[in-house]
Amino acid sequence: MTDSPASSAARAPDRIDLAAAPVEGGCSSKDTMRAAAEEAGKGEILARYAADYPKGPHDQPQSMCPAFGSLRVGLRMRRTATILSGSACCVYGLTFTSHFYGARRSVGYVPFSSETLVTGKLYEDIRDAVHLMADPALYDTVVVTNLCVPTASGVPIQNLPKQINGVRIIGIDVPGFGVPTHAEAKDVLAGAMLAYARKEASQGPVAAPSHRPDRPTVTLLGEMFPADPVGIGQLLEPLGLAAGPVVPTREWRELYSALDCAAVAAIHPFYTASVREFEAAGRPVIGSAPVGVDGTAAWLDAIGAACGVAQSAVDAAKDKFLPAIRAALDANPIKGRITVSGYEGSELLVARLLIESGAEVPYVGTACPKTRWSEPDRAWLEARGVRIQYRASLEQDIAAVEEYRPDLAIGTTPVVQHAKSEAIPALYFTNLISARPLMGPAGAGSLALVINAALANQDRFNRMQSFFDGVGANENAGIWRDTPVDRPEFKKKYAARIKGLTKSEEAVGT
Numbered sequence: 001m002t003d004s005p006a007s008s009a010a011r012a013p014d015r016i017d018l019a020a021a022p023v024e025g026g027c028s029s030k031d032t033m034r035a036a037a038e039e040a041g042k043g044e045i046l047a048r049y050a051a052d053y054p055k056g057p058h059d060q061p062q063s064m065c066p067a068f069g070s071l072r073v074g075l076r077m078r079r080t081a082t083i084l085s086g087s088a089c090c091v092y093g094l095t096f097t098s099h100f101y102g103a104r105r106s107v108g109y110v111p112f113s114s115e116t117l118v119t120g121k122l123y124e125d126i127r128d129a130v131h132l133m134a135d136p137a138l139y140d141t142v143v144v145t146n147l148c149v150p151t152a153s154g155v156p157i158q159n160l161p162k163q164i165n166g167v168r169i170i171g172i173d174v175p176g177f178g179v180p181t182h183a184e185a186k187d188v189l190a191g192a193m194l195a196y197a198r199k200e201a202s203q204g205p206v207a208a209p210s211h212r213p214d215r216p217t218v219t220l221l222g223e224m225f226p227a228d229p230v231g232i233g234q235l236l237e238p239l240g241l242a243a244g245p246v247v248p249t250r251e252w253r254e255l256y257s258a259l260d261c262a263a264v265a266a267i268h269p270f271y272t273a274s275v276r277e278f279e280a281a282g283r284p285v286i287g288s289a290p291v292g293v294d295g296t297a298a299w300l301d302a303i304g305a306a307c308g309v310a311q312s313a314v315d316a317a318k319d320k321f322l323p324a325i326r327a328a329l330d331a332n333p334i335k336g337r338i339t340v341s342g343y344e345g346s347e348l349l350v351a352r353l354l355i356e357s358g359a360e361v362p363y364v365g366t367a368c369p370k371t372r373w374s375e376p377d378r379a380w381l382e383a384r385g386v387r388i389q390y391r392a393s394l395e396q397d398i399a400a401v402e403e404y405r406p407d408l409a410i411g412t413t414p415v416v417q418h419a420k421s422e423a424i425p426a427l428y429f430t431n432l433i434s435a436r437p438l439m440g441p442a443g444a445g446s447l448a449l450v451i452n453a454a455l456a457n458q459d460r461f462n463r464m465q466s467f468f469d470g471v472g473a474n475e476n477a478g479i480w481r482d483t484p485v486d487r488p489e490f491k492k493k494y495a496a497r498i499k500g501l502t503k504s505e506e507a508v509g510t
């Protein structure tokens with residue numbers, strides 16, 4: 001081994017241009033991925049996603065991988081197999097999360113290598129896997145999902161056979177660079193299933209539903225707490241209507257009854273592809289939901305008008321239910337300032353209920369886009385001075401907590417974490433707010449229980465804050481002999497290096 005020759009020249013500075021290097025994570029080399037996907041023939045589907053799920057500041061995954069939404073819809077459906085095609089790390093994360101949320105069945109996976117990706121063998125592997133899985137004794141449907149890399153590589157998942165041995169095959173692309181939130185990914189699969197079912201129904205007789213109400217039904221669009229469809233059914237009864245299936249459905253034949261309805265209630269406002277199918281089937285679609293007094297009154301009017309119900313019957317329903325809702329709200333008042341943010345799609349509805357319960361709500365952030373189905377809620381909230389941020393980013397939600405210093409912050413995990421670190425009581429939207437009824441009289445009383453319990457925690461937060469006072473924060477938390485000094489320039493340099501590595505790995509796959 002010889003020493004390197006000595007050089008009298010001064011050492012050249014690093015060539016990495018730190019200023020030009022944006023910090024990006026593993027899911028966010030989206031421009032490269034999108035360009036590759038368009039070149040590989042996925043332009044049409046990406047254009048449709050761009051129209052269905054218009055982007056805003058929140059134009060890339062800031063929470064979980066979007067494909068979790070469609071995966072969960074498939075996993076919750078009886079006699080349905082789900083297969084993922086994507087990077088192993090993505091599939092690991094998705095299966096982990098699905099089992100964390102109680103999936104009770106396996107997720108299929110077709111792995112790939114650079115070779116199977118670039119030679120087209122991956123598509124053949126997927127097709128073989130689908131043939132292996134398509135056992136009519138076990139399944140009605142097999143759903144195959146292309147994640148980011150196979151979508152960017154143009155794996156033609158839509159070319160899979162439409163059915164094998166009578167088992168329906170549904171192939172969808174759910175890339176993080178095309179579908180902004182996991183909420184909208186639910187719509188990608190629900191819409192694809194409705195399109196398939198609509199085609200089946202147009203070609204001949206289809207399976208009858210296991211339960212067929214003796215009156216016209218209203219299909220409910222959006223996952224909701226199990227008691228809510230029951231409560232909505234009670235509201236509809238005086239109108240001579242019944243609650244139909246909830247979409248996404250739990251079994252295939254419910255899709256036929258969902259399509260065979262008098263009207264669709266878009267309880268969650270982001271199901272654009274599903275609405276397209278209902279409208280193609282000639283069904284009227286109603287926005288908002290029966291939350292609180294005003295929301296329930298307006299919703300009953302809208303349903304009555306859409307289904308041709310006599311105004312006297314609508315008024316009778318209002319006379320029956322509105323006083324009960326008013327009484328439940330009055331019996332469970334909420335006092336305090338509350339900010340609301342989340343990615344479920346029901347954020348505006350929750351804010352309405354909070355305000356009718358007496359709370360002050362200055363800000364609602366939702367990861368979902370503005371659509372015509374949440375327009376009544378937007379108008380109602382804005383008339384009461386609420387600032388609504390569609391496609392809210394995490395930074396905007398946290399800024400709202402800082403600006404309004406609420407007595408309670410309802411939000412996603414990092415928003416809750418931030419609020420608690422500031423000694424502000426906080427509730428996780430998904431687990432604590434979505435997991436209770438919101439509609440009708442039951443919803444009016446239920447929300448206040450959890451909200452008031454959380455508001456009552458302020459003293460505990462104050463005690464905790466004074467107990468931990470002086471122990472530092474973030475990187476400096478703890479007791480140190482030499483308190484660490486933040487070195488942002490190192491972080492930038494490291495981020496630039498990671499970005500460079502990611503780019504060269506992507507180049508290998510193209």
Ligand code: SF4
Nearest residue numbers: 027065090147148176
């Ligand atoms: S599939 Fe895409 S968005 Fe999802 S984890 Fe993988 S890279 Fe991220």
